[in-house]
Amino acid sequence: MSDMTEIVKRISGVNPRKCMKCGKCSGACPAYDEMDYHPHQFVDMVENGRLEELMNSRGIYMCLSCFACLERCPRSVEPSKLIEAVRLAVVRQQGKNHLNPEQIPELLDEELPQQAITSAFRKYRK
């Protein structure tokens, strides 16, 4: 798991040590209540090697990629990149895609733009 932590740090480009634990990311996050672990916890837990818990969390699929945490972070830690890297660490594993094509038809509705499906595919599977 420690290798995985290093990978997550590397592909995200995030240095969790820059964090001063102010919690502004979690104050700004619109998905806070949907997440079991919150943006500031992602930073702290990656720093402390608690990656497995994060990889099993549902929060990684709830992040909206709205970049509010990234924009408002006073220390340029950029938690959204970390959340994405953890999600990638999960979906890149064999059989760990979060969304499969066969699920799509039932999720569709008349007005849903392609953009939504493409985005979800990009975010949720490899």
Added chain:
Amino acid sequence: MQERVKAKAIELLESGVCDRVLGWKAGEFFYDVTPAVFTSREEIEKEFVFGPFCGANMSKYLIAESRKEGKKVGAFLKPCDTYSFQQLQKEHRIWRENVYAVGVQCEGMCDIEALKAAGIKGILGAEGSGDTLTVHTLYGDKSVERKAVLAERCACCKSKKLLGCDEIVGEQGEELESARFEQVAKLEAMTPDERFAFWRGELSRCIRCNACRNVCPACSCEKCVFDNPNSGIENKAASNSFEENLFHIIRAFHVAGRCTDCGECSRVCPQHIPLHLLNRKFIKDINELYGEYQAGADMDTRPPLMNFQMDDPEPSVVHERGSDQ
């Protein structure tokens, strides 16, 4: 070109702007062109030349000339001369208001040795502009490609830009992509032993004629440390390898950050020591370590040795850079 330059020289005198003009005049041999002061139309018509052997950099003479009383001194400057001209102004050596500077575009100066090496015999003279040079020989005129007989410094010319002139004869030029550091890089790539052998071979030929120092626009100290009995390093003639090295290291260091790479040092060296490779080493290092800097290119930038950045590399960079050689 020669005619245009001469006409301009005459005009400067006759319009009353200048009472003397700095230009080139033929020496004993046609390729042996020397700098000269002209004060009359007659002299100019008779002796003024501007051709493929007018390598002499006029800027240094302006230190003394610009301080003289009287009207302005007219000066004809090639692009590389203008860099020295500006650098000397930056150092407050030339009194700009007493100079009327005429920029002259240059097609590159030729090397007589290269002409000879090209197999041309009985050379009497050479002239012409453009890509082809007409060489007068005992056996009639021959033409030769200018590129093939350019002096090294002109073959890797850094700039055709004429800086800070009052007026320009010919076209204004541009800065050029130059391969002038290739030879330095080649030396850098050698082993220290090879480098040592190379420089010993070169510098041991030095006869301390001081031609390099006397022609160098940056070497214009009121009194040179090597001539000063109180400097601790006074030295009229090198008596061993140390003193040969000492002179050239100190000279290169004193002009570091100020040398415009005009190449006059190597041109005048009777022993054909490639002295410019010392100065270019400093220029290359400065560019690589502290950012691109061209002495004389402008009037404001601080010279690199009178400047610093908080995060400049440490001197150990010399070891680190060298470690892969």
Added chain:
Amino acid sequence: MQVKEEFKPTIVAFCCNWCSYAGADLSGTNRLQYPANVKIIRIPCSCRLNPMFILRAFQRGADGVILCGCHPGDCHYTTGNYYARRRMTLLFSMLDYLGIERERTRVEWVSAAEGAKFAATMNDFVETVTKLGENKRLEDLRCKSE
């Protein structure tokens, strides 16, 4: 020429008055040993070191020359060591370019509190220069008594 049994290089250390000279004093106060071949010359600031002095030292028989000054940013005169840093970098690079062993010259920043660093630096430098052997490439034979 006979190879001496044990080569003891002559080392000149230029130390700025405010940091490194005090650092050298401190290593003395703490009785930290370094070889006696190191002789210190006190200068007000690392920026006082003229390349002439370094060449002079080599001429007169030094086998290694080291400059010690305040850490960048801590110069007593605020900016002196920044200038020294550029000058020495370029000078050393030039010596290397001429094929003169680059390990014979060094710059090290030693604060007044770094007595241990001073001693360690000198030990290391003496060791390096000892390995290099006598300065042959920038020597002036007239100045060598033997």
Added chain:
Amino acid sequence: MTYSYFPGCTLKTKGKDLDIWGRASMEALGVTLEELPQWQCCGAVYPQAKDEIAAKLSSVRALASARDLGQDLVTLCSACHHVIKRVNRDMAQDEYIRTRANNYLNLETPYTGETKVLHYLEVLRDAVGFDKLKEQVKKPLTGRKIGAYYGCLLLRPSKELEFDDPENPTIIEDFIRALGAEPVVYAMRNECCGGYTTLENKPYAARQAGKVLENAANCGAEEVITACPLCMYNLKENGGGRLPVRYFTELLAEALGVKEAEA
């Protein structure tokens, strides 16, 4: 004025209105948008991980073909703009990504971020000018109170998109003013609409969209405009229907009088 134009996949289907009125209006304003030949979907989301190279290639292709045409590249959909602008920055500044992307693509001339990526609104502001736009308005939208909805993708990360102040943007408000209507500033205009989570968690997306419209309405907006098809969907379908939502290009076409002419 001629620009390369990248419409993006949604603008060919569900987001047609954004595209149609966008093109018609630019034409009326004397700006030519030339659709890039053979463009591919940008991928809709910017891959944030450093090692995700393949997902960026379609954007690089679009950028390179605009460069080969010697034109600036205009985007309209917020998502396309976000992705292409950021990929362009990577190509200019990140050597790791640049080298690998070029190795994959094997273009005749490697792409190094030369193309300038502009959003449609930036063209209106900087090339046309809102003053000039105002003069061209035939049917000013006088009296209408319009809330600008920016969403996330146009604004953040501001260091990379350099589009407008990320917390207090003004470009769409200035646009609304140029059309003769009254902009309504409300703080939720740069908060997320719910994005792609609508696909598997509709109530969650609905809460986000609802908060946005609630705030807009409470601040006095009578309608809301957007530049993103997904925002459009979320606000319209999930937002509780409190306010009508339209693409900004539709309003533009209306004010320029091209909408009637087309219809």
Added chain:
Amino acid sequence: MQKIGVFVCWCGSNIAATVDVQAVSDALAKEPGVVFSTNYQYMCSQAGQDMIQEKIREFGLTGVVVCSCSPRMHETTFRKTCEKAGLNPYMVEIANIREQCSWIHKDKETGTEKAIILGRAAIAKVQLNAPLTAGQSPVVKRALVIGGGIAGIQTALDIADAGFPVDIVETKPTIGGKMTQIDKTFPTLDCAACILTPKMVDAAQNENINILSYSEVEAVKGFVGNFSVTIRRKARFVDETKCTGCGLCTEKCPQKKVPNEFNLGLDNRRAIYIPFAQAVPKVATIDPNYCTMLKTGKCGVCSKVCTAGAIDYQQKDELIEREYGAIVAATGFNPISMDKFDEFAYSQSPDVVTSLEFERLMNAAGPTGGTLLRPSDGTHPHTLVFVQCVGSRCDGGEKGKPYCSKICCMYTAKHAMLTREKYPDTDVYVFYIDVRTPGKNFDEFYRRAVEEYGVHYIKGMVGKVVPENGKLKVQASDLLGGQQLHIDADMVVLAAAIEPDKSARPLATMLTASMDTNDFFTEAHPKLRPVESPTAGVFLSGACQGPKDIPETVAQAGAAASKVIGLLVKDHLTCNPCVASSNEMMCNGCSACEKVCPYGAITYIDKDFRGPNRTTLRRRVAQVNPAVCQGCGACTVACPSGAMDLKGFSNAQIMAEVDAICK
């Protein structure tokens, strides 16, 4: 040839145990120029010093070498010893054979050999020493204080009390600075005006203090003891000597819509105004940007109502030049702009205010008369949210500042406490990252806010503020509670970071004083010389050196004053004689030395020299001001011709040492 005496010290056994001192003194006796050589147990003792003096007289020594401990230890001692015996103190050199010899070597032979070499080097140097005389420069006994806030006022009062005249230059129409805008002061809660205004009056009435309000420093020349400063007295269009401060004009002026900067734009003032009731000097000022008379030539109401005839629409800026011995920078601070932090909706709602604005809203002399009312609708707020660290502790991008602004934790606790005290019906939340309270009675104060006043301190940060329906919807994290909070607040107060005043950087340039990357003035030494700038004669007072609260500011102001007094009591300054000097015969005038001089000690003059054949040659040559030069030697290496040399560490001296060591 010098006549040199060598004195080898045993330092008890410190030296003598590893160095054969007898061998050293014997060996050094044979060096050229040495006429006397000895060793002694303790050279620094009275007996040792007496011996040196005796030998100087006996042998007529012209130079002395002491082989002993480090010159950092006793160089001054031995210089004084020699001076008393009539030898120039700079004819003494120390060979450091203790710290740099006996203490680092164990083997006596090695130690002895090295000590001899070090002694030779010192002898070689002293051969070339020349007597040096410390120059003197006179001191102008007047100080300039730039900035008239509490820092500047305190510094001026302390200097004036010591009997020296002081000028205070203040850019605003009144002195007093930021403290005039503050309501109460932590941690004692005494009223800021009550403790500040008496000091302002003291300053005005002190005959040694001259207040130049509405004035700015335009240029600074000179050096320590001899500064010459040009001051611009901006036209206030009111004759200061005639105006009685009655204030009638400020009531009658028809231009009522001028944002009142004293209340941070929370209300309006007139075009002619007195910033506040206790202003010093209490003189009206016309704001030329708003005055109808100055802009259009029509109006003149103030002139008509002024019985003193003080209004003068023709007044012009005036430049005055004065001499000072010392200058104190006291330019203070400002809160940073909230433009880049609009997630807090500062520009979107008037009910989002900065802490300094909040001070005005709580202040009895403020726009609401001291009743806390919402700027938007004048209603009483019930829920208040305070956000700390807005723009402080950022990672150094364009947004915010990398440092802690230091005062925010305490004033926020004060605001929260005062709000709860005055309005018990309020709910007060403070969002903090850390609560930093290092100061006397500070933490107790903060604890009181929590424990006695029931302020809700929440570790976390506000992420978004949404104004809606007259409320401010605050979304924030509660890190200890593990939840995201949503608070419907009536007011949000932002603890904006503080930054140095914008005037500080140009001033630093004029003073050649250094600054850090945040534009705070740098100290000469961060620990040991905290109130001095590295530039001699320039001192630092208050927040221009770094964020500070009032007691710290006052303490530093007093410290700066004592440094100034220490300078002004001297009639002359003794200069370090080991300074650079230029040989004008060799000087190229190229400005290389000037460029590397950190002190601006080098200037140039054009000078005529005799040339050949009775000609005159005019040359530009460098001149070193020995009062300014600190003797670093940077110039000596920059100079290609070797014209520049350093006394006491000359090229020849250093090379002589090199030669002696390498022999």
